[in-house]
Amino acid sequence: HRYQHNTENKWIHNADEVAAKVESMVRRLAPRFVLVAGDVRARQILTDRASGLWSDLVVSMDEGGRAAGADREPVDQRAAALVAEHEAREEADAVEKLASAGAHGLAVTGKAAVVEALRKGQVETLVLADQQDPDDTLIVGNSPLELGVDQHDMDALGTHGTVVPAEGALLAASVASAAGVVVVPRSAMPGDIPVAAILRYTDDSTPQAQ
Numbered sequence: 184h185r186y187q188h189n190t191e192n193k194w195i196h197n198a199d200e201v202a203a204k205v206e207s208m209v210r211r212l213a214p215r216f217v218l219v220a221g222d223v224r225a226r227q228i229l230t231d232r233a234s235g236l237w238s239d240l241v242v243s244m245d246e247g248g249r250a251a252g253a254d255r256e257p258v259d260q261r262a263a264a265l266v267a268e269h270e271a272r273e274e275a276d277a278v279e280k281l282a283s284a285g286a287h288g289l290a291v292t293g294k295a296a297v298v299e300a301l302r303k304g305q306v307e308t309l310v311l312a313d314q315q316d317p318d319d320t321l322i323v324g325n326s327p328l329e330l331g332v333d334q335h336d337m338d339a340l341g342t343h344g345t346v347v348p349a350e351g352a353l354l355a356a357s358v359a360s361a362a363g364v365v366v367v368p369r370s371a372m373p374g375d376i377p378v379a380a381i382l383r384y385t386d387d388s389t390p391q392a393q
Contacts, residue, residue: 194225202232209237215269220244220258277365284381292379306362308381312369319349327359
């Protein structure tokens with residue numbers, strides 16, 4: 184009984200430390216789930232200490248404790264499956280939101296229209312296909328939002344630019360304008376296009392989604 188009591192106390196002490204570290208990581212990284220594995224009592228002690236910040240994120244599994252001889256593979260497999268589930272859900276949500284936004288005129292498709300929207304800070308979410316054209320380029324000036332499809336665009340901005348890979352330029356412009364980024368299978372993109380965007384707002388010059 185004393186051994187069991189000491190073990191329980193040790194688990195409680197460890198759980199307090201782990202819970203604090205998990206909370207810190209959740210604040211910093213905003214994960215989609217927290218996978219808890221191992222001894223059922225140890226898991227219960229830990230999840231009892233989960234704050235409201237991450238209690239709803241907990242996914243428990245019996246296998247994969249840290250005891251000698253415990254197999255780590257089931258934990259890795261479960262984590263990979265959870266990641267795949269969340270990615271698939273996010274991809275489906277992005278495609279659905281793109282279609283819905285397009286129906287209300289709040290989406291643009293294709294590189295030229297997306298570039299113009301990024302320049303004006305209109306993009307709420309950049310939707311990138313997972314397979315980009317490797318030779319596709321854009322022109323970037325002195326800042327990520329000085330962005331053009333060709334030199335005519337840069338002339339209109341009153342600047343010269345450097346030819347860079349399109350995917351990197353689109354991502355940099357999204358970060359600079361505080362836009363979200365979602366990557367989806369190219370086959371799920373409307374018309375097999377490489378890029379689209381969900382907009383915060385439109386103006387008279389905004390190209391309308393086809």
